[in-house]
Amino acid sequence: MLAVSAKPLSEGRASKGGFLRALPLVMIAALLVGGAAITAKALYLPVKAEVAQVLLARAFDQSLEQGTPVRPWSWADTAPVSRVRVDRLGVSEIVLSGGSGEAMAFGPTEVLDDRARGVTILAAHRDTHFEFVRDLKAGDTISLDRIDGTSVTYRVRGFETVRFDEFTYPAHGGSGLLALTTCWPFGSQVSGPMRRVAWAEKLG
Amino acid sequence: MRRMTLFLDRDSLTVMLILGVVGMLALVASAFGAPATANVSPRAADEAIAAMEAGGGTAPRGSAQSEGGLVLRPAASGGVATEIPAMRLGTDIVANVSGQTARVTVTQAFRNTSDQWMEATYLYPLPEDGAVDTLKMVVGDRIFDGKIKPREEAREMYEEALENGQKAGLVEQHRPNMFQNSIANIGPGETVLVQIEFQAPIRQVAGDYSLRMPLVVGPRYLAGGEGAGGTMTRAAALAGADDLVAPTADPEMVARVGGGLNPVSITVNLDPGFTAEAISSPYHRVNVAGSGEKRTITLADGAVPANRDFELRWSAAGDAPALGLFKQRNGELDYVMATVTPPSVERSRPVPPREMIFVIDNSGSMAGESMPAAKRSLLYALGTLRPQDRFNIIRFDDTMTVLFGSAVAASTRNLDEARRFTNSLDANGGTEMLPALEAALRDTSGDERVRQVIFLTDGSLSNEAEMMEEIQRNRGKSRVFMVGIGSAPNNFLMRRMAEAGRGTFTNVGMGDEAESQMQRLLDRLAQPVATNLTASVEGGNIDFAPRDLPDLYAGEPLVLLGRTRHLAGTLTVSGLIDGQRWSQQVDLTQATASDVVAKLWASRRIAEVEAERYSGQMDYERADKSIEELGMAFHLVTSRTSLIAIDETPSRPDGAPLKREELPLLLPAGWDFDHLFGGHSASEADWAALRDAMADEEERREQLNLPQGSTNYLLTLALGLTLLLSGAAGAAWWRRRERSVQGPALPSLQRQLA
Numbered sequence: 001m002l003a004v005s006a007k008p009l010s011e012g013r014a015s016k017g018g019f020l021r022a023l024p025l026v027m028i029a030a031l032l033v034g035g036a037a038i039t040a041k042a043l044y045l046p047v048k049a050e051v052a053q054v055l056l057a058r059a060f061d062q063s064l065e066q067g068t069p070v071r072p073w074s075w076a077d078t079a080p081v082s083r084v085r086v087d088r089l090g091v092s093e094i095v096l097s098g099g100s101g102e103a104m105a106f107g108p109t110e111v112l113d114d115r116a117r118g119v120t121i122l123a124a125h126r127d128t129h130f131e132f133v134r135d136l137k138a139g140d141t142i143s144l145d146r147i148d149g150t151s152v153t154y155r156v157r158g159f160e161t162v163r164f165d166e167f168t169y170p171a172h173g174g175s176g177l178l179a180l181t182t183c184w185p186f187g188s189q190v191s192g193p194m195r196r197v198a199w200a201e202k203l204g
Numbered sequence: 205m206r207r208m209t210l211f212l213d214r215d216s217l218t219v220m221l222i223l224g225v226v227g228m229l230a231l232v233a234s235a236f237g238a239p240a241t242a243n244v245s246p247r248a249a250d251e252a253i254a255a256m257e258a259g260g261g262t263a264p265r266g267s268a269q270s271e272g273g274l275v276l277r278p279a280a281s282g283g284v285a286t287e288i289p290a291m292r293l294g295t296d297i298v299a300n301v302s303g304q305t306a307r308v309t310v311t312q313a314f315r316n317t318s319d320q321w322m323e324a325t326y327l328y329p330l331p332e333d334g335a336v337d338t339l340k341m342v343v344g345d346r347i348f349d350g351k352i353k354p355r356e357e358a359r360e361m362y363e364e365a366l367e368n369g370q371k372a373g374l375v376e377q378h379r380p381n382m383f384q385n386s387i388a389n390i391g392p393g394e395t396v397l398v399q400i401e402f403q404a405p406i407r408q409v410a411g412d413y414s415l416r417m418p419l420v421v422g423p424r425y426l427a428g429g430e431g432a433g434g435t436m437t438r439a440a441a442l443a444g445a446d447d448l449v450a451p452t453a454d455p456e457m458v459a460r461v462g463g464g465l466n467p468v469s470i471t472v473n474l475d476p477g478f479t480a481e482a483i484s485s486p487y488h489r490v491n492v493a494g495s496g497e498k499r500t501i502t503l504a505d506g507a508v509p510a511n512r513d514f515e516l517r518w519s520a521a522g523d524a525p526a527l528g529l530f531k532q533r534n535g536e537l538d539y540v541m542a543t544v545t546p547p548s549v550e551r552s553r554p555v556p557p558r559e560m561i562f563v564i565d566n567s568g569s570m571a572g573e574s575m576p577a578a579k580r581s582l583l584y585a586l587g588t589l590r591p592q593d594r595f596n597i598i599r600f601d602d603t604m605t606v607l608f609g610s611a612v613a614a615s616t617r618n619l620d621e622a623r624r625f626t627n628s629l630d631a632n633g634g635t636e637m638l639p640a641l642e643a644a645l646r647d648t649s650g651d652e653r654v655r656q657v658i659f660l661t662d663g664s665l666s667n668e669a670e671m672m673e674e675i676q677r678n679r680g681k682s683r684v685f686m687v688g689i690g691s692a693p694n695n696f697l698m699r700r701m702a703e704a705g706r707g708t709f710t711n712v713g714m715g716d717e718a719e720s721q722m723q724r725l726l727d728r729l730a731q732p733v734a735t736n737l738t739a740s741v742e743g744g745n746i747d748f749a750p751r752d753l754p755d756l757y758a759g760e761p762l763v764l765l766g767r768t769r770h771l772a773g774t775l776t777v778s779g780l781i782d783g784q785r786w787s788q789q790v791d792l793t794q795a796t797a798s799d800v801v802a803k804l805w806a807s808r809r810i811a812e813v814e815a816e817r818y819s820g821q822m823d824y825e826r827a828d829k830s831i832e833e834l835g836m837a838f839h840l841v842t843s844r845t846s847l848i849a850i851d852e853t854p855s856r857p858d859g860a861p862l863k864r865e866e867l868p869l870l871l872p873a874g875w876d877f878d879h880l881f882g883g884h885s886a887s888e889a890d891w892a893a894l895r896d897a898m899a900d901e902e903e904r905r906e907q908l909n910l911p912q913g914s915t916n917y918l919l920t921l922a923l924g925l926t927l928l929l930s931g932a933a934g935a936a937w938w939r940r941r942e943r944s945v946q947g948p949a950l951p952s953l954q955r956q957l958a
Contacts (some may be wrong), residue, residue, distance in 0.1 A: 025938055031931030038924030045917035084704045104911065112908065164910045183913030190919070195910045 030202070044158040047107070049128040052128075056080050056094035069097065078103040080084035081110055084122065085143040091132045095122055118173030122146065123181045125197070130182035133198050141179060142200050154178045154200035157186070163193050169188075176202030211712050271545075271564065291324040291390070291865045293319055295468045295510065303477045304406050304543060305800045306415050306535050308334070314387050315395040323366060323857045323864045329511075330416035332696035333379040334404040335807035339847035341373035342386075342397035345854075350375065351580045351846035354832055354840045358846035362386060365407070369856030373398050375847040380811070381418065381696035382839065389856045398732060400847070406476075409708075409728075413476065414517045416711070417466055419510040425738035467507035472516050474499040487512050501642055510932050515711070527788075528761075534802035540746070541801045544788055546734040546759040555730045557592040558654045559611050560585070561644045561682075564629065565661035565689070567601040571631035575689035577659040578716040581687060585658065588726050589614035594649070597622055600640035601633030603864055610648045637661065638670055645678045655682045656729055657705065658714075663694030670814065671697065674705040683707040684757065685729065706754045706814065727756035734786065737779035739764055744792060745772025751788035753779075765805045771795065778800035806838035807845075814843075833853055887904050919942050 027057045052072070059072035060080040069079035078096040095110055096103040103109045108124035124130035136142075140156045154176070162186050169179060177199065184196035249946055260369045297309045310330075316322045330336065339350025350373065357376060365372035366388040373396070374386040390396050407414045407859065432478075436929050470488075474480055475498050489504035501516060528543035564582055566575065571887045582597070589595055593620075594611040598604060607625050645656045663686075675684055684705020686698040689712050702709040708728070712721040737753035740763075746768035756762055762777060778787030812831050816822040822830070828844055835845030856862065 008292075015558060025276065026935065028931050028934035028938055031927050031934060033931075035924050035927030035929070035931050038920060040924070042917045042921030042924050045915045045920075048291060049915075082263045103433060104913075106916070109911075111911065121908065123911050123913060130913065140536060162910075164912075167908055167910050169908060181910045188914075191914055191916060195913060197910075 025132045035065070046106060046128055049107070049125075053129075054095060055105055059090070060094045060147065064145075064149065067148060072106075078106070078109070080147060081113070082144050082146040084108060086132060086140060088134065088140055089132045089135055089162075093124075093129050108180075112169075113156060117171065118176040119169055119179075120168065120173075120177070121179045121181060126183040126186050130180060131186070133180050133182050133196060134186040136180075136198050140155070141203070142180070144178060152176060152178075155203050156198055156200045158199050160197045160199070162197060163194055164195050165193075167195060167197065174201075178202070210341040218791060220316065235332035247880070252951060254738060257424055265492060267403075291315070291322055293324075293326060293466050294507070295328075295466065295823055297417060297468060297470045297514075299417065299470070299472045301406060301415060301472060301474045301476060303475075303530075303697040303798070304408065305798075305804065306404050306406055307800070308417070309401050309846040311360050311397055311399045312385060313395055313397050314390060316392060317392045318863070319392045321386045321392065321860050321862045322378055322390045323386065323439070323862055324390060325384055325865075327378065327382065327384045329382050329420065330402060331404040331416060331418065331701050333380070333807065333811070333839075334801050336375060336377075336383065336400050336847065337654065337803060338399075338401035339373060339375050339849050340397075340399040341371070341849040341851070343394075343401065343851060346851070348373070348849040348851055349609055350849040352836055352841070352845050354836070354846055354916060355846050357846050361848050361850065362388065365389075365850045366862070368859075369746060369854040369858065371396065371851040371855055374377055375400055375840050375841050377843055377846070379696060381694070383585045389862065389903060391855060393714050395478045401799050403807070405497040405763070407903075412517060412519045413480075414515055415472065416516075416695070417470065417514040417515055432900075467512075468510045469507045470503050470514055472501040474501060474516075474518065476518065476520075478520050481520070483516070483518045485514065488514055489514070511801050513711075527790065529790060529792070529795040530801050531792075532798055532801035536715075536769070537703075538768050539792070539802040539805045540766045540768070540771055540792060540795055541798075542764045542766075542775055542790055542792075542795075543761045544777050544790065546756055546779070546786060546788075556654060557590075557594070558656060559594040559649055560589065561596050561598065561611065561655070561657045563585075563598045563600070563657065563659045563661070564626070565601070565635065565637070565659075566599050566629045566631050567633050567635040567664070568631060569662055569664040570636060570689065574662055575631040577712055578687075578689045579626055579629060579720045581689070581722040583623060584719045584722045585726055586614075586619055586626070588620065591615060594653070595622070596642050598640050599625075599629055600635075600637060601631075602636045603633065604636070604640045604643065606643055615853070634660075637659075638674060641671060641674050645674070645680065645682055645684075647680050654700040655683050655687060656707070657682050658685045658687060658725075659701070660687045660689055661687065662690040663691070665699040672700055675701055677813070679705050684708065685725065685841075687712050689724065700815070701812070703750075703754070707750070728760075728797070733760070734762075734779045736780050737762065737777065739775060739777050741766075741773045741775050741792070744771065745775070746767060746771075746792075748775075749812055757866075764800070765808045767805055779917055803838055803840065806834050806840055810834050810840070 016128060022048050055072045059070045060083055062070040069081060073078050078098055081097045082095045083092060084095055093108055095108045097110055104124055108122045108129050110120070111123045112119060112121040113122075126133070136156055136159075138156050138158055142154045142156065143151060144154065145151045158163045167181070170177065178201075180198040180200070181195050183191065184194040184198070186193075258709060271735065288545060294313045294315075296311045296313075299306050299310075308331075309329075312326065312328075314324050314326075316324075341348040341350070348371075356377070362372050362374040369389055371390070372386075372388040375398075376384050376386070378384055384400055385400075387396050387398060403591060407416070475481070475496065480499060483490075483499065483501065485501070488508060490501050491504050493500045493502070494756040498554060527545070529540070531538060531540045533539075533568075537945075562582055562585060564578055570578060586595070587958055592615055593614045595614050596611040597607040599607075608618070641659075644659075647655060648657065682705065685707040686702055686709035687701045688695055688698045693711060695709070695711070698709040700709075706726075710721055710725045712718050732755040734756040737756065739748050741748075746766045748764040748766040750764075753762065756779075764775075773792055774791055775832070776787055777790070778785070780786065810831055813822065813827050813834070816827065831842050832844035834840070835842035841847050
């Protein structure tokens with residue numbers, strides 16, 4: 001009705017009956033178009049997440065060869081820094097630099113990586129890359145392969161659920177600490193303040 | 205109406221569809237226009253994270269400051285002395301208080317208990333506004349008078365005497381409130397006396413007077429230490445953080461020494477010019493003898509360890525003199541000191557709403573008794589806020605946290621949060637005060653409300669110049685108030701920061717003193733008594749210092765120091781008291797003679813030159829030159845001039861070896877040795893081990909805001925599919941309907957959409 005009433009008045013009056021009858025069709029068309037768009041948009045997220053990982057895996061391999069970060073595609077503002085693997089769950093994902101929301105659409109991101117103090121914190125979405133955090137168990141091993149060629153294996157020590165602004169980490173991670181963080185609860189479709197953190201300790 | 209009814213009757217589904225489409229258009233718009241979950245622009249994300257951090261999080265360690273130090277770097281204090289020193293020291297202090305100044309004589313006896321020839325150095329504090337003008341070295345029955353020399357020249361003369369086996373004494377200033385004595389060639393079993401004298405003004409607030417004698421230098425935190433690199437500006441570097449080296453005595457070693465290490469005896473001859481009442485010493489037990497205007501105060505326990513500041517307080521019976529005027533002729537010039545106390549008036553107006561920013565130091569040097577005192581002071585201050593006031597809290601060690609994104613109303617909820625935050629503070633880490641200062645001075649309010657920044661700290665840091673510079677440059681309309689916490693705060697820093705910030709400073713000692721001292725400060729802060737002060741002289745030509753007159757709070761005097769060719773004319777001090785114009789005139793020719801005014805003027809002038817240097821108004825070399833001239837002319841120890849006394853006759857035989865010893869300092873009372881030095885780390889070499897030990901400490905944690913961790917694409921997908929399904933259902937319905945009606949709907953629709 002809103003869109004259609006912009007037609008010349010004379011014609012609109014003459015064809016009032018026709019317009020009213022046509023209205024439901026317009027609605028239906030809009031429903032179909034809109035529904036398709038939203039569906040496509042929704043599917044785009046996991047698809048992008050998956051496709052990006054393929055490109056990222058390639059960039060990671062190049063980075064590993066060159067020893068310096070290589071952008072996965074020319075306009076990317078982020079680059080692979082490491083690969084996180086959980087063999088038991090068949091997980092292998094490329095971790096991106098910087099903890100920005102944009103980078104998180106493509107892969108897990110490195111919120112903090114202070115090797116001097118032995119603390120590494122990764123973040124990703126609970127319904128894409130870090131869905132596996134739900135299935136992690138204490139004792140699982142997590143490997144972190146960095147682009148400088150080093151590889152560190154951690155063992156999952158425990159979990160905690162905290163508000164996003166109440167998360168703390170030890171100033172010194174001892175031999176080495178890794179935290180995988182994501183939204184919580186899993187399966188929920190509403191963004192909330194809670195975060196799930198899996199803590200893992202360096203082996204050996 | 206009839207039409208509408210018909211419309212509904214004919215097609216009630218249409219209405220639902222209209223609503224559906226409107227809602228859907230909105231959804232489509234939001235899905236395409238402003239993607240809600242995953243594709244947040246990096247900039248918006250950054251800003252959101254910044255807002256979250258400011259709103260209650262800690263900036264990650266890396267962003268706040270360096271790796272400078274986990275705790276106080278022993279390098280700043282020369283490590284820990286576990287051996288009983290061969291050189292033993294006893295100190296005697298006699299302070300003659302006359303009117304508004306004190307003349308203090310400090311005698312240090314250095315006794316060599318070893319069988320070797322020794323050189324000894326001792327780092328000691330003096331009042332931050334003290335001016336050392338005399339040095340005497342006493343060897344046996346011979347007395348050698350010290351001469352004032354430019355710093356390098358004095359150092360060379362000393363080194364030469366040291367080589368030649370001559371006895372020599374050197375007094376150097378390391379900070380305006382920190383001095384070092386070096387004594388060369390003390391023979392086996394010999395005792396050398398070094399006597400210095402200085403002038404210091406008496407502090408006066410609201411009829412209460414105090415003389416504070418710092419007795420120990422606390423280990424200082426070196427800001428931006430190793431690894432941080434480049435954080436020290438030239439001024440800070442030249443001020444010489446690396447020279448602040450003196451070992452700290454291990455408490456176990458001190459316990460082994462009979463009679464205590466570095467004992468101090470103190471005598472105060474009090475002659476304030478009126479009958480002093482309520483004479484008290486908050487940190488030491490004292491005996492008071494005499495009656496009337498002249499009293500003698502001595503320590504009740506005889507000699508005490510030099511591990512806490514000595515303070516003597518007294519007050520005037522009845523009205524304190526509102527005016528003091530003293531003059532001195534020195535060379536070709538007249539010097540004058542005028543003390544004007546504006547009358548206290550009953551407040552007729554309510555205190556206007558204020559913005560108060562509290563900055564609390566929770567660095568490692570605050571461990572022990574200082575942290576509880578700081579917390580109590582802050583909690584007390586929070587309790588005095590009114591709903592119309594705004595406030596914020598910033599805590600710092602080598603990281604910092606700003607409690608609220610910007611100053612918030614003092615609502616019950618905000619205050620509760622602030623109390624929880626305060627109670628949770630632990631003393632740990634280094635002292636990087638600069639970022640906290642920068643954050644505190646950032647004024648985002650934009651309104652005219654009084655803005656007061658209150659620092660609670662012991663000021664144990666060494667980049668003082670940078671702090672001053674920051675205040676001078678960015679103070680805006682903020683007033684900076686310093687609350688010196690603990691038994692040996694860095695009062696020089698406190699005083700200069702408060703001065704630069706046009707505020708005041710107060711010392712808060714231990715325990716019960718916290719609330720009462722805070723109360724006094726806050727009462728005064730509630731409303732400045734006199735503002736917009738100006739001073740002018742008619743009928744004479746004279747420049748007074750300070751040039752920027754501060755606001756005066758209840759009972760505070762305005763102290764003006766001036767110099768002129770010929771003292772004449774009338775001084776007029778005017779300002780606003782409680783919104784009313786107030787002025788007072790002083791006939792300068794009525795000044796009484798005093799022999800301390802010229803030196804007080806000179807030390808005040810030196811402090812101003814330092815301030816001008818910090819603020820960049822004077823370049824470094826010119827400031828140095830100016831300070832050297834003042835030091836030479838007034839025979840004062842400054843950053844550029846030292847006192848040197850040399851015995852012309854060599855005493856150490858040729859070939860006899862000389863051993864050098866830095867006398868260890870006691871840790872200020874209330875400081876936690878184990879906390880600072882991590883148990884018994886004997887030397888710098890153990891520092892790495894200490895760091896590792898600290899690493900295991902579980903309580904020390906950093907806070908970090910975690911990013912949003914979900915795309916919620918399933919919800920979006922469900923919505924999209926629902927819309928698609930309803931669209932499909934609608935289409936099916938339409939087809940059925942069209943088939944039954946067989947009307948001209950299709951051509952009509954084509955016309956509509958054309």
